[in-house]
Amino acid sequence: MxxxxxxxxxxxxxxxxxxxxxxxxxxxxxxxxxxxxxxxxxxxxxxxxxxxxxxxxxxxxxxxxxxxxxxxxxxxxxxxxxxxxxxxxxxxxxxxxxxxxxxxxxxxxxxxxxxxxxxxxxxxxxxxxxxxxxxxxxxxxxxxxxxxxxxxxxxxxxxxxxxxxxxxxxxxYKDYSDFKGKILKYGRMKAIESLRKGRRFSYAKLVIKPIWKFFNYYIIRLGLLDGFKGLVLSYIHARGVVEHYKALKALETETRTSTAPIKTILERAA
CATH class of the missing domain: 3.90.550.10 (Spore Coat Polysaccharide Biosynthesis Protein SpsA; Chain A)
Incomplete structure (x- = not known):
């Protein structure tokens, strides 16, 4: 071949x-x-x-x-x-x-x-x-x-x-602000993906999902063994989840109140 x-x-x-x-x-x-x-x-x-x-x-x-x-x-x-x-x-x-x-x-x-x-x-x-x-x-x-x-x-x-x-x-990870910026950007884009798939915002997910993400990275996936590095990385990953649901809520609000088509709103958000 x-x-x-x-x-x-x-x-x-x-x-x-x-x-x-x-x-x-x-x-x-x-x-x-x-x-x-x-x-x-x-x-x-x-x-x-x-x-x-x-x-x-x-x-x-x-x-x-x-x-x-x-x-x-x-x-x-x-x-x-x-x-x-x-x-x-x-x-x-x-x-x-x-x-x-x-x-x-x-x-x-x-x-x-x-x-x-x-x-x-x-x-x-x-x-x-x-x-x-x-x-x-x-x-x-x-x-x-x-x-x-x-x-x-x-x-x-x-x-x-x-x-x-x-x-x-x-x-x-070059520095804190650089890595944080990447993770938050991914979170916002994930919100666009979620809305396209019909997934909806809930306050329960806004609270529970970031806590689970931090627990998963820091405890289950042994981030605590990486010391300060593991704490920072676990925290930023959890922040990304918060950003995901905050962005999803904002997009849902815009689709309800805007006269623009959903496709246009999503393209603008991206």
Whole structure:
């Protein structure tokens, strides 16, 4: 089915990723092409990408994660695709494993990557990170992003999947405000997704769900063993749930009081 010397396309979507994107790009230079879809960054990300000799950068307005990643996937020239987030970095060992895998004649169409989560420059061992994995390597012809997910996008795979042995490095936590901003943004987008699916706000969920989220990350998923890092991460994840239900309540109120169509309200919220 496949043989040696398989070509691979590396893809990323970005918005204001300076301080992250440099390490990510440099860890992907072994790829046959690097395509980045940028949502009109204002912090120098676009200029860095535009001046990088190995990168093709396309600017496109951001609607949601699934839409942007689906567009990026269509830009890949090769069937094998490596799709990273801008705050993820491949180690040399993982680079070698990726190249060996795609040239091995594998019958698998997609591969999970486990990730090592970094809190600034320190590893997080627990807080839910011990089971954290995502699809990052796959055949373009055998996958599609689920259209009903606009955040924490889901990849649908035709055929068998595998898991690589080497972990990906995930530099998600640069500082408190940066990580908090990401989680709150996800919460707001999750509210749009929930309203589209007919889910409704309730005060009970606003109270119970964040408490459960904190308990799950800090106690069940052993965040307390990460010390202060685990406390901060568990708290921010719980705040994201609060933001989700606050945004959902605001959207429900707007759909009841506005004369605009629901579709227009949701597009404006995104």
């Amino acid at each position: 496949n043989g040696p010397n398989e070509k691979i396309s590396a893809l990323i979507i970005t918005y204001n990723e300076i301080g992250y994107i440099e390490k990510c790009i440099e860890s992907m230079v072994f790829a046959d092409e690097i395509v980045v879809v940028d949502s009109y960054s204002t912090d120098g990300t676009f200029e860095y990408l535009e001046n990088h000799p190995k990168v093709k950068v396309i600017q496109r307005p951001f609607e949601n994660f699934t839409d942007q990643k689906s567009f990026a996937l269509r830009q890949a020239s090769n069937d094998w695709v490596l799709f990273l987030d801008a705050d993820e970095v491949l180690t040399p060992k993982l680079q070698n494993e990726i190249q060996h895998t795609i040239n091995s004649g594998t019958q698998k169409n997609a591969f999970w990557f486990y990730r090592t989560f970094m809190f600034k420059d320190e590893k997080v061992f627990f807080s839910g990170c011990q089971t954290d994995k995502n699809y990052r390597l796959f055949r373009k012809s055998k996958v599609a992003f689920a259209k009903d997910k606009i955040v924490h996008e889901t990849l649908n795979v035709i055929g068998e999947s595998g898991t690589l042995k080497t972990k990906l490095i995930h530099y998600s």
